[in-house]
Amino acid sequence: MDISQLIESINQVTSSGKLENVDPQQRTQLSEACDRLKRQCESPVDKTIKLLYSCHQAIAIRLAVDLKLFDAIVKRASESEDGRVRVGQLSEDVKADPKLVGRIMKFLVTLDILEQHTSDTYSTTRFTETYVSTSWMSGAVIFFTHMFLFVAKLPEYFEAKGWKNPDDIEDSPFNFALGSKTGYFGYMSSKPYYQNAFDTVMASPYRRDEKSWTDFFPVEEKLRVQSPSDVLLVDVGGGRGKDLLSFRERFPNLQGRLVLQDLSHVAETAEISSEIEAQVHNFFDEQPVKGAKAYYLRTVLHDWPDKQAVEILSRIREAMAPDSVVLIHEKAMPETNIPWMAAIGDMTMMTAFSAAERTKNEWEILLNKAGLNLTGFWKPDGTTAQQQVIIEGSFHSCKDC
Numbered sequence: 446m447d448i449s450q451l452i453e454s455i456n457q458v459t460s461s462g463k464l465e466n467v468d469p470q471q472r473t474q475l476s477e478a479c480d481r482l483k484r485q486c487e488s489p490v491d492k493t494i495k496l497l498y499s500c501h502q503a504i505a506i507r508l509a510v511d512l513k514l515f516d517a518i519v520k521r522a523s524e525s526e527d528g529r530v531r532v533g534q535l536s537e538d539v540k541a542d543p544k545l546v547g548r549i550m551k552f553l554v555t556l557d558i559l560e561q562h563t564s565d566t567y568s569t570t571r572f573t574e575t576y577v578s579t580s581w582m583s584g585a586v587i588f589f590t591h592m593f594l595f596v597a598k599l600p601e602y603f604e605a606k607g608w609k610n611p612d613d614i615e616d617s618p619f620n621f622a623l624g625s626k627t628g629y630f631g632y633m634s635s636k637p638y639y640q641n642a643f644d645t646v647m648a649s650p651y652r653r654d655e656k657s658w659t660d661f662f663p664v665e666e667k668l669r670v671q672s673p674s675d676v677l678l679v680d681v682g683g684g685r686g687k688d689l690l691s692f693r694e695r696f697p698n699l700q701g702r703l704v705l706q707d708l709s710h711v712a713e714t715a716e717i718s719s720e721i722e723a724q725v726h727n728f729f730d731e732q733p734v735k736g737a738k739a740y741y742l743r744t745v746l747h748d749w750p751d752k753q754a755v756e757i758l759s760r761i762r763e764a765m766a767p768d769s770v771v772l773i774h775e776k777a778m779p780e781t782n783i784p785w786m787a788a789i790g791d792m793t794m795m796t797a798f799s800a801a802e803r804t805k806n807e808w809e810i811l812l813n814k815a816g817l818n819l820t821g822f823w824k825p826d827g828t829t830a831q832q833q834v835i836i837e838g839s840f841h842s843c844k845d846c
């Protein structure tokens with residue numbers, strides 16, 4: 446292969462601006478191909494330095510999000526004739542030291558989030574608006590950079606705990622880092638800024654832009670009730686209700702009630718239609734909805750080590766009718782070659798909750814411990830970055846699952 450020609454072609458494409466109109470699927474494929482190419486070109490030093498500095502880069506974006514600097518930049522740019530914004534104006538808008546604002550903006554230029562023209566004039570790029578405060582991405586910046594605080598304490602945690610795999614929620618790396626016993630959800634409930642960021646990320650299109658679970662689980666075949674007053678689906682720990690909303694939109698004529706359950710401070714912020722009943726419910730307490738056709742838990746059990754996950758499932762099992770099912774919508778970790786996002790998810794669960802992303806086998810063991818059998822395992826055709834699956838649990842037995 447002629448490497449100089451390859452470099453020339455890449456240079457031509459990147460300077461022509463022709464990539465702006467590439468369709469999203471091709472864009473993803475191209476980006477993945479570039480990542481593979483990059484990985485083969487990078488020296489160990491390049492790779493390491495980039496990894497080590499990624500924290501600073503994320504924090505630079507976080508500082509601008511906290512200041513609402515992106516909101517101010519986008520507003521000022523839309524009002525100015527040449528689209529340029531000035532550090533002096535912006536520092537007044539966000540009430541921060543102009544020197545500091547200028548330093549943050551210079552950093553953002555290195556990330557292609559701003560373009561710089563003179564020492565104090567800038568304009569937006571296609572990334573700037575991504576981080577305005579009404580965008581779910583600003584919530585993602587707050588949520589993920591907040592997690593740095595606790596992940597950064599892992600070395601000290603393991604040193605203190607004798608390098609034992611965490612499996613006790615009381616003794617989680619999160620509690621260790623905070624020097625408290627509040628647990629992640631307890632802590633978040635008293636921190637509206639972080640709670641809102643968390644709920645925003647949970648409800649974000651990013652977590653729903655792949656196939657919906659209803660595309661690969663046979664809803665109409667499996668989820669039927671006798672009368673409209675029967676409960677069809679309970680979304681346990683369902684956050685702001687996005688999944689039930691899209692379920693109702695997708696199956697407007699499927700009879701049966703839909704119930705959303707979460708802690709009070711989350712259920713109260715649910716964005717649902719009148720067809721969905723929101724209920725405050727702590728899933729460690731007795732399940733108030735008896736005999737529903739399905740109890741759906743999406744990315745709930747990965748927040749809990751086995752002991753608590755079994756308790757949550759047991760409260761559901763006690764409420765189930767003989768033909769009820771539990772539908773666990775999670776990742777099933779492959780035994781080998783886990784995708785990088787799944788690896789990060791697993792470390793996040795370990796840090797925040799002493800929990801983990803589970804394999805299919807581990808899901809089955811968990812169901813059995815809660816007195817249920819694995820009676821179905823559903824996944825989308827092909828591979829997906831999120832490795833999402835539906836694990837069906839019930840009282841039946843299934844030899845072929």
Ligand SMILES: C[S@@+](CC[C@H](N)C(=O)[O-])C[C@H]1O[C@@H](n2cnc3c(N)ncnc32)[C@H](O)[C@@H]1O
Nearest residue numbers: 630647682683684707708711726727728743744
């Ligand atoms: C990872 S989020 C998943 C939310 C939603 N199922 C989704 O996928 O978007 C976990 C949810 O469990 C809720 N939760 C945590 N502890 C709970 C408890 N003890 N009882 C009920 N819900 C709880 C949280 O408030 C949060 O909405």
